[in-house]
Every structure is written in C-alpha cells, then in structure tokens.
Amino acid sequence: MQKNDLKTPYFMIDESKLVANLEKAKLLKELSGVKLVLALKCFSTWGVFDLIKPYLDGTTSSGPYEVKLGYETFGGETHAYSVGYSEDDVKDVAEICDKMIFNSQNQLAAYRHLVEGKASLGLRLNPGVSYAGQDLANPARQYSRLGVQWDHIDTAVFDNLDGVMFHMNCENKDEDAFIRLLNDISDKFGKHLDKLDWVSLGGGVFFTWPGYNIEKLAAALKTFSEKHGVQLYLEPGEAIITKTADLVVTVVDIVENEIKTAIVDSATEAHRLDTLIYDEPASIAEASEQGAHQYVIGSCSCLAGDQFCVTQFDEPLKIGQRLHITDSAGYTMVKLNWFNGLKMPSIYCERANGEIEKLNEFGYDDFKRSLSQWSVS
Known part of the structure; x- marks a missing residue:
C-alpha cells in the first residue's frame, strides 16, 4: 500500500513519532515514580494501543463507553471519571474499573455503595487555580462545575476516600507554572492528602513539547509524592500524541x-x-x-x-x-x-x-x- x-x-499516524513521545513518557516515569494513564477523551484510536501499552499504566475516561474501551483494548489500570454519572453508568463500569472518581460530593454519597469493595474511590477537587489559554477549557473558570471547590469541601470525606483527582491544566508547556500549581495544591490540601493512597494531577501537562525540562518536572512530582505519601498519576492525552x-x-x-x-x-x-x-x-x-x-x-x-x-x-x-x-x-x-x-x-x-x-x-x-x-x- x-x-x-x-x-x-x-x-496518517506516524509510529516513529509516537514512540519518540512515549520514550519521553518513559523517562518521566523512571525519574519521578509517577504513573501515566492515557486520556481517552483526547485519543482513543485503539488500533495503535499496541505501541502505547508498553509505556503507560492504563487509561482514564470521561464517560462510560471510554471506560469499557480502555478495559477491553488497553488493559492495565482503568480509571473511570464522569462529570455526571447516572446510576446505570456506575453499575455498568464499577465491575471493570480500578478507580472510580466522582465529580461531586453528592454523587459520591449517592453511589459509593455501588463501588465499595470493587474499585478504589476518588473525588475530583477544584483548587481554584489553573493554567489554560482559553476560558472555554479552563477548569477553574467562573462558576466551574468541574470538581468540588476547595472551600466547599466537607473535610470528613477524606476519612473514607482512597484518592483525589485535580485537573487544572490545558496545554501547559511551562514546567515552572505547573510547579507553582503543585505547590498551591500542597499548601491548600496537604493535611488531607496525607490520608490518601493516590492523587491524580489530571492531564494538560505538555511534557513532550520541545525544550520541556522533564527532569525538573520529575523532581517536583517525586518531592510531592514523598511529602504526602501518595502514588501520583498524570493523565496525558496531547502529550502522548502531539x-x-x-x-x-x-x-x-x-x-x-x-x-x-x-x-x-x-x-x-x-x-x-x-x-x-x-x-x-x-x-x-x-x-x-x-x-x-x-x-x-x-x-x-x-x-x-x-x-x-x-x-x-x-x-x-x-x-x-x-x-x-x-x-x-x-x-x-x-x-x-x-x-x-x-x-x-x-x-x-x-x-x-x-x-x-x-x-x-x-x-x-x-x-x-x-x-x-x-x-x-
């Protein structure tokens, strides 16, 4: 042909260019201890997952069909997240996901009984700070519905939670800007994060961009992980396939x-x-x-x-x-x-x-x- x-x-997807990005992902994992799960909302062309699977730890989703696709075609860890689950959605994916992340305290309270004993429980938090070039894609924009606002959290929730997810970046090519966000999260939530097993820092961290200082990013991630005693995750999409x-x-x-x-x-x-x-x-x-x-x-x-x-x-x-x-x-x-x-x-x-x-x-x-x-x- x-x-x-x-x-x-x-x-036309270029295997050599894809592998070059994946080698950078491998370096970041080795230096930092972070785990990487592919954001299927960005790229779900499972015909090339054979190239990606050896480098990443699994997939993360934004809807129930993505959960099923990740489970069936990628394997590894399957993270399930949605801005708004129905009860049927939760029942459909609770058996096949490793982590179920809810967007609100209401949804967590309503459906946790369907998940406990099957998957690790998580909650999305909104730290009120972000890095995004456009307001449309800004998770911390005014009136944002994405995650629990940091000053609205019932702190008792951390006593029965396994992990949390922050997603506050969009095409962030500046490692110093990301580190500032990381420090802000540590300052605001640190005493609560200490109780958890894992923290996902979401996607939008463009560590494969030319000139990005991967070593500096890795050092910051490793310090954060050790400080709070948590397994860190990133959810790259564009960074993998750019x-x-x-x-x-x-x-x-x-x-x-x-x-x-x-x-x-x-x-x-x-x-x-x-x-x-x-x-x-x-x-x-x-x-x-x-x-x-x-x-x-x-x-x-x-x-x-x-x-x-x-x-x-x-x-x-x-x-x-x-x-x-x-x-x-x-x-x-x-x-x-x-x-x-x-x-x-x-x-x-x-x-x-x-x-x-x-x-x-x-x-x-x-x-x-x-x-x-x-x-x-």
Missing part, C-alpha cells in the same frame, strides 16, 4: 473573492472540530512563512466560516494537489461527525518499517446507520 494510492481525506499524525486532504477547487481560497475535501466542523471551536488555525506542512502566494484553506462544508487557516506557499496551489494538515491526532478522531454528509477520513498508521496499515475506514452505510435504523420484514 502506497500513500499516493490512498484516497483523501485520511489521517505532532504524530497528519490529516491529508486534496484541493478540489480554488475560488477568489479578494483573496484566493483553496477548498479541500475536508472540514473543520466534521473532521478537526477544535480548530473551529477554539479558533486556532491549523498548520499546513507544505506552507511557507515567506511564500508569495497566500490562500485561505477552506473546507467543503456549507458553514461560511469553516476554514483551516490562512497561509502562504512558495508556489501557486493546484487543483488535485495534496496538503498535510499537521498535528491532527488529538481531539480529532474522537470528535469525527457526519455534518453535511461528508466522507469521513480513513485512519492509517505508518509503521516504523514504512508499512502502511489501515486502522479504519467509513462509508455511506456508517453515515446512514448513525441516523436511523429499521428492520425490513
């Missing part, structure tokens, strides 16, 4: 209205939703900062503002030309949808030996079945 033979749009996959598209038309727009056979609304939600332009591998030819890279959806980016190229683009939208692993494949009835990208992995492996492809029957189903008598 050759890349030129693949029909666009498709995702810069490991491209969304490959084809230019299907070029139109002009003051500026040229290259329309491609994909859409942010359907295939790269975070580009639209967070208004963060995508990067194109073929682009050039000094290029003389400027284009909007526009989607083929009907949404007027649906575009990937505005960028420059050294040479004019041509209809039929392929473009590689880089860093397209996180929060993409988990958010694919059928808006406009667009063709959903296939998913491939380029193995280290150069072999191209198809992980999944989708067709009209998948689109049709997602909307209704009926039996023919």
